[in-house]
Amino acid sequence: MTKKSSLADGYIHGFSSNEQDRLYQQARVHEEIIFSQIDFSNQTNIVEVGSGVGAQTQIMLERFPHLKINCIDASETQVDRARKTLKDKISSGQVQVNVGDAMDMPFQDNQFDGAFVCWLLEHVQNPIGILKEIKRVLKANGVIYCNEVFNSTFYCHPYSPSTLKYWFEFNDYQYSLKGDPFVGGKLANYLMAAGYQNISTKVLTHQYDNRTPKKRAQFIDYWAGLMLSGADNLIATGRVTRELVEEMQKEFNQLKKDDDSVIFYSWILAKGQVF
Ligand SMILES: C[S@@+](CC[C@H](N)C(=O)[O-])C[C@H]1O[C@@H](n2cnc3c(N)ncnc32)[C@H](O)[C@@H]1O
Incomplete structure (x- = not known):
């Protein structure tokens, strides 16, 4: 019998080819920070769940060329798109x-040694259900890495009220679609509820200020792109106006120009094991 679908009611970023390029x-942008904490050298056969256009798959194949x-x-x-790329x-x-x-x-029980x-x-309605389903397909001693957003951690200086208003609507819209923009903070609880053991979490961070002006400018561009990926949906649902989006873009330009600007974002990487 088919289990209840875990798909959320919509997908905030959409599936345009621009959005696909943004995922690569x-x-x-996150590769070094995330993958310096991930070790699949003892795994041979892993499952990547929610693999999108295969952007992370490419990175894993470069870093762990033995993996299936x-x-x-x-x-x-x-x-x-993933099929073309891979x-x-x-x-x-x-x-x-x-x-x-x-x-x-569509996988057998105990099929993989990593996830x-x-x-x-x-983006999903039932994260614990998905983690249980992943546990079903993992062998004993299999490991899971779960890297997820924690959107309340975003900070920037100078104060940018239009950006903060837009960010509130972006996250609230995701909630209304039955997703969870703060899921990173709950990952350990969810992994426990799904029956994993040896659970650990790491807070990963992009923090850019006057020490790293070039990286700061690059990250501001990336972040503006991420925020704007939701703009069409947010305007269409009446949550934000085009004017607010324009004000936000001006604030991002100001952040890039300001010699003392700061941009900060943290998220969570969790690891668990099956026994
Ligand atoms: C933000 S993308 C991340 C893709 C990829 N992991 C990456 O980091 O580039 C989220 C992906 O989750 C997929 N997704 C959402 N709900 C899903 C579900 N219930 N089952 C499988 N995939 C799902 C979407 O189609 C989308 O490709």
């Missing part, structure tokens, strides 16, 4: 890409 760029990776994502559009690895049999719901995966989940649980 985003993966590289089975990807699954609910969106045909994202999976089509064409050679799919032909060689190293990677498989499936369309499917993380809540009801990777990145920026997925903020």
